[in-house]
Amino acid sequence: MRKVFLVAGKEIHASVRSLRFVLVLVITLVLFIGATVLGTNRYNLTKNSYELTVRQQAASFAAVKSYEPMLGVFLAAYRTPNPGTLIASGINQLIGDTFYIYNVNNPPQLKSPMIHNSFSRLHGDYDILTIVAIVISFLALLLSYDAFPGEKRDGTTQLLFSGPVGRASIALGKVLGLSLTLFIPIVLSTIASALTAVIAIPDESPAILAGMVVMLILALLYAAVFISLGVAVSALTHRPFRSLAALLIIWIALVFVLPELITAAATSTHPTPTDDDFSNRYREVTMQYIQGFQSFPQDRIERRAAWFELTKWYQGQLRLVWRDIANNFVRQEEFAWAWGWFTPVMPLKLAATSYSGTNPATEVSSTDSVWDVVVRYDEYIQQKIVADMEEARRSGGGMPQYESGIPWGEIPKVEFRTDGAEKRLGALATGCIALLGWLVLLVVITVLLSRRYDPR
Amino acid sequence: MRSGVQFTALLSKEFRRLIFNPLVLAITAVMLIVVVLATIRSTDAYKWNLEQYHALLAPQEESPMANLSAGAAAEPRPLHILARGVSDIMTRPVWAMRQLEAGFNIKFTVGLERRQRELIYVLVPDVDPMMVLRFLLSILALLFAYNQVCGERQVGTLRQMLANPLGRRGILTAKIISGLVMLAFVVALTFLVLMVTIWAMDVSVPTGEFWRLGIMMLATWIYGAAFLAIGLVISAAVATGGVSILICLAIWSLLVIVAPGLTAQVAEALSPAPPAQQAYMEKLSIERNLKGGEVQRGSAERLRELNRRAFEAISSVDRDFLNQVRQQESLAQLIGLISPATAFESLVTTYAGTGITEEHELLRQLNIHFRMISDYDDIEPVLMQRTTPDDLPEFVYRPLSAGALINASLIQWGALVIMTLVLFGIAYYFFIRYDVR
Numbered sequence: 001m002r003k004v005f006l007v008a009g010k011e012i013h014a015s016v017r018s019l020r021f022v023l024v025l026v027i028t029l030v031l032f033i034g035a036t037v038l039g040t041n042r043y044n045l046t047k048n049s050y051e052l053t054v055r056q057q058a059a060s061f062a063a064v065k066s067y068e069p070m071l072g073v074f075l076a077a078y079r080t081p082n083p084g085t086l087i088a089s090g091i092n093q094l095i096g097d098t099f100y101i102y103n104v105n106n107p108p109q110l111k112s113p114m115i116h117n118s119f120s121r122l123h124g125d126y127d128i129l130t131i132v133a134i135v136i137s138f139l140a141l142l143l144s145y146d147a148f149p150g151e152k153r154d155g156t157t158q159l160l161f162s163g164p165v166g167r168a169s170i171a172l173g174k175v176l177g178l179s180l181t182l183f184i185p186i187v188l189s190t191i192a193s194a195l196t197a198v199i200a201i202p203d204e205s206p207a208i209l210a211g212m213v214v215m216l217i218l219a220l221l222y223a224a225v226f227i228s229l230g231v232a233v234s235a236l237t238h239r240p241f242r243s244l245a246a247l248l249i250i251w252i253a254l255v256f257v258l259p260e261l262i263t264a265a266a267t268s269t270h271p272t273p274t275d276d277d278f279s280n281r282y283r284e285v286t287m288q289y290i291q292g293f294q295s296f297p298q299d300r301i302e303r304r305a306a307w308f309e310l311t312k313w314y315q316g317q318l319r320l321v322w323r324d325i326a327n328n329f330v331r332q333e334e335f336a337w338a339w340g341w342f343t344p345v346m347p348l349k350l351a352a353t354s355y356s357g358t359n360p361a362t363e364v365s366s367t368d369s370v371w372d373v374v375v376r377y378d379e380y381i382q383q384k385i386v387a388d389m390e391e392a393r394r395s396g397g398g399m400p401q402y403e404s405g406i407p408w409g410e411i412p413k414v415e416f417r418t419d420g421a422e423k424r425l426g427a428l429a430t431g432c433i434a435l436l437g438w439l440v441l442l443v444v445i446t447v448l449l450s451r452r453y454d455p456r
Numbered sequence: 457m458r459s460g461v462q463f464t465a466l467l468s469k470e471f472r473r474l475i476f477n478p479l480v481l482a483i484t485a486v487m488l489i490v491v492v493l494a495t496i497r498s499t500d501a502y503k504w505n506l507e508q509y510h511a512l513l514a515p516q517e518e519s520p521m522a523n524l525s526a527g528a529a530a531e532p533r534p535l536h537i538l539a540r541g542v543s544d545i546m547t548r549p550v551w552a553m554r555q556l557e558a559g560f561n562i563k564f565t566v567g568l569e570r571r572q573r574e575l576i577y578v579l580v581p582d583v584d585p586m587m588v589l590r591f592l593l594s595i596l597a598l599l600f601a602y603n604q605v606c607g608e609r610q611v612g613t614l615r616q617m618l619a620n621p622l623g624r625r626g627i628l629t630a631k632i633i634s635g636l637v638m639l640a641f642v643v644a645l646t647f648l649v650l651m652v653t654i655w656a657m658d659v660s661v662p663t664g665e666f667w668r669l670g671i672m673m674l675a676t677w678i679y680g681a682a683f684l685a686i687g688l689v690i691s692a693a694v695a696t697g698g699v700s701i702l703i704c705l706a707i708w709s710l711l712v713i714v715a716p717g718l719t720a721q722v723a724e725a726l727s728p729a730p731p732a733q734q735a736y737m738e739k740l741s742i743e744r745n746l747k748g749g750e751v752q753r754g755s756a757e758r759l760r761e762l763n764r765r766a767f768e769a770i771s772s773v774d775r776d777f778l779n780q781v782r783q784q785e786s787l788a789q790l791i792g793l794i795s796p797a798t799a800f801e802s803l804v805t806t807y808a809g810t811g812i813t814e815e816h817e818l819l820r821q822l823n824i825h826f827r828m829i830s831d832y833d834d835i836e837p838v839l840m841q842r843t844t845p846d847d848l849p850e851f852v853y854r855p856l857s858a859g860a861l862i863n864a865s866l867i868q869w870g871a872l873v874i875m876t877l878v879l880f881g882i883a884y885y886f887f888i889r890y891d892v893r
Contacts, residue, residue, distance in 0.1 A: 019699065019702065020702050023702065023703075023706050027706060027709070027710070031714060034718065037725070038718070038721040038722065038724075038725060041721070041724065041725045042721065042724065045724070045728070049734075052734055052737075053737070056737045126714070126717030126718055126721060130717065131714075134709075134713050135709055135713060135714065138705070138709055138713075139709075142702060142705060142706070146698075240698060241479075241697070241701075244701065245478075245479040245482065245483075248483070248595065249482060249483070249486055252486060252490070252591075252592070253486075256490070256583075256591070257490055257493065260493065260494075260497065260583055261493070264497055
């Protein structure tokens with residue numbers, strides 16, 4: 001083991017003083033801090049919008065003079081801004097953070113109150129996860145591509161191999177040393193961005209710090225995977241340039257092509273129904289609902305009660321239609337988990353988004369919690385109306401009139417269901433295990449290849 | 457005459473150097489494969505969008521509950537396959553809302569109310585062939601160039617070449633010409649493969665749009681040339697190939713991977729727009745104040761008048777808000793010019809009909825259309841009745857003309873071409889002073 005550290009120490013000494021280390025350090029620092037500054041800026045924009053909206057909604061509810069409950073109460077639920085978007089913006093790039101709910105006969109709709117300018121739609125967002133997934137892997141390869149052939153070019157391989165240190169120790173030492181070299185910029189950059197984020201958003205510092213730690217763990221593992229990939233491929237080649245060329249192609253395949261293929265497979269094995277399917281089913285259920293009107297009893301109160309019963313059924317059906325689509329998203333994500341280990345990128349992205357609560361499954365359960373509130377609130381209104389009607393009949397008055405500012409009870413607050421800590425940490429652990437698996441596999445391959453590396 | 461022969465010899469040597477390079481061949485092969493995959497994926501998305509669009513146009517079944525008055529979207533076009541840009545947004549239907557709300561929720565909701573195709577796409581970028589070219593053609597161009605000067609110095613051939621009477625300018629010119637021709641060849645091959653793939657998937661690009669293809673090819677070629685120039689500059693500025701490729705790849709990762717995603721967010725931070733929610737709430741209160749309780753009771757004449765006033769007031773809120781977003785966008789476009797990748801992306805999306813300018817035009821046309829519908833709707837403000845009159849004018853999007861497109865993309869063309877020329881100039885400057893020992 002001491003020999004491994006010896007080689008690792010030599011590698012660190014050699015690389016820390018090289019041009020490429022300076023390049024790597026500068027690039028990671030600039031990118032991490034840049035992403036954090038921009039991410040906190042966007043977070044603060046979202047938060048401003050959120051606070052404004054909540055305030056204005058309260059005011060507008062207070063100003064409402066009357067409404068006929070059956071025509072649809074307009075409700076909106078606003079998702080609280082998620083500091084996890086700093087680390088992995090995930091789903092937040094695509095959807096907004098507002099749910100508009102028309103109760104009774106409409107499914108919750110997602111709308112975005114934040115209009116990002118169209119330019120960001122052209123290029124997508126830019127967060128720490130993206131930097132780690134694409135840039136860190138690339139820098140790892142730049143650091144490690146000439147681990148073996150570089151020594152050969154400099155003529156030190158024979159010297160190294162003739163010493164008392166075994167080939168396996170040399171290989172392990174190289175992986176360890178280069179990994180530690182890359183860890184320095186990653187750790188420094190993460191600390192810098194954590195500080196930046198905490199200064200910009202002091203209220204959320206515990207969540208941000210926890211997220212940064214998680215990202216750091218994932219980034220270190222991911223970097224080590226690509227370092228060992230670089231060393232493994234370099235142990236196959238005798239000229240640095242060949243190794244770099246092969247690595248470039250492997251990198252393109254792992255980081256860009258395979259994730260695309262896996263997602264394409266996920267969406268073709270679980271195809272999402274089109275809008276047309278959706279509206280057909282919606283229409284079908286609606287027609288049944290309307291036909292149900294014909295069998296209502298004569299008595300006014302009974303008729304109201306029957307209408308409410310029917311509405312409840314209708315709402316249940318709509319929720320089923322919605323669930324079919326939503327579950328499909330969840331199944332696609334499960335598919336990505338199941339097949340994602342073909343490339344280190346997918347476990348990294350899935351673990352980071354799941355931890356930050358920006359993955360599809362979390363999105364689906366959030367929307368489901370909006371449905372809960374819709375159901376609860378409707379029930380409340382319906383019971384209140386029937387009770388009022390019965391009261392009016394008992395006292396011999398006319399039917400209840402809902403004209404002047406009725407506060408319809410406390411509108412239940414939507415508590416967005418997100419995954420608990422257990423599930424999020426579970427996802428993180430799964431991601432880490434997949435990355436560790438890659439790491440072990442690649443290190444073993446590196447050791448095996450180093451045995452038969454020809455030093456001449 | 458003699459120097460002409462020598463120049464030809466030099467050129468053919470440079471060509472051989474580029475063509476018989478295993479790495480170049482490998483990257484080209486990888487690029488072609490990835491382009492085919494991306495084209496397949498992008499064509500699927502196009503077909504999906506088209507299906508949605510036709511479902512939108514199909515006559516709706518009569519239903520007493522149908523209270524949506526009209527939906528409108530731009531028709532997906534085959535060229536959208538090449539560069540998706542904002543096509544997913546443009547082809548999603550925008551609904552003019554219920555009659556009671558006919559005045560609002562119109563322009564404002566464009567593109568935002570769409571249901572996502574698949575949520576899983578957040579994990580990977582939505583690829584299209586032009587994105588593949590943006591990533592890989594730039595690498596290829598750098599690989600063409602990174603070794604041209606310092607590599608030959610290391611091998612020792614540069615000194616021998618200097619012995620011929622063409623001089624340093626001639627040598628670099630031969631290198632540039634051979635690189636440009638090779639790039640043109642690769643671009644042509646890629647577009648050929650791409651078109652065959654699209655054709656094999658039963659989509660045909662109308663002949664009237666071939667000029668757009670040609671212009672996109674030209675943009676791709678110039679984009680490649682920009683990276684060729686970057687590679688040559690670095691190659692002529694450093695002593696060894698190893699250092700050159702490191703710097704090239706570092707610059708590549710900044711220009712191609714990082715810069716594009718950055719620009720929009722930088723613009724957002726520099727020129728902030730108020731939250732969209734604010735505009736939305738303003739519109740809501742205008743609607744309420746103007747119409748108030750009269751919605752269901754006033755005469756048709758009165759309602760029409762109110763609706764029109766609401767529409768005007770709301771449109772002006774929309775305009776103000778959108779103007780601020782536009783400012784952000786144009787700032788982002790300007791910042792984007794620092795990277796050839798962003799300029800290239802803007803160019804190809806513009807000519808594929810999926811650019812930002814095209815989206816603005818769509819918004820403008822939709823606004824006119826919905827104004828008409830809003831006049832229509834308030835004639836019969838009765839709930840629970842089908843509100844799509846049969847003679848309602850259909851929305852057909854008229855794409856921007858060639859002149860408008862060229863106008864919109866002039867700044868990107870300028871930036872890309874000037875950047876390339878300046879970089880070539882710098883390459884000459886460095887090469888003439890290059891220490892060949």
